[in-house]
Amino acid sequence: MHEYSIVSALYDRIVAEAGARQATAVHAVHVRIGAVSGVEPGLLQTAYTLFTPGTLCEHAPLCIEEVEARWACPACGGAPAKGARLVCPSCGAPVRLASGDEIDLVRIELEVP
Secondary structure: OHHHHHHHHHHHHHHHHHHHOOOOEEEEEEEEEEOOOOOOHHHHHHHHHHHOOOOOOOOOOEEEEEEOOEEEOOOOOOOOOOOOOOEOOOOOOEOEEEEOOOEEEEEEEEEOO
């Protein structure tokens, strides 16, 4: 389950950010996960739940925002309909993934003295 290694890296980043701000607690962690990122949100949540006991994030919920894949034409900005061929309906050029592959740490809610 590669989600566990993602949680480990996420935790390292949280600890670094909390340390830089002299935080005493983490109250919530917000992430954005794209539909074609290769990360299963449910497995990420499970990995986080297994990883955090006894850590700075023990009582901080993981809030996951799922982002759908969105394709756009780099030439004219057109977008194909969901499930259609990956070509621009306006100009026929191949479209590119505009969003949906992200794995982003969006926000950490910290308690700072």
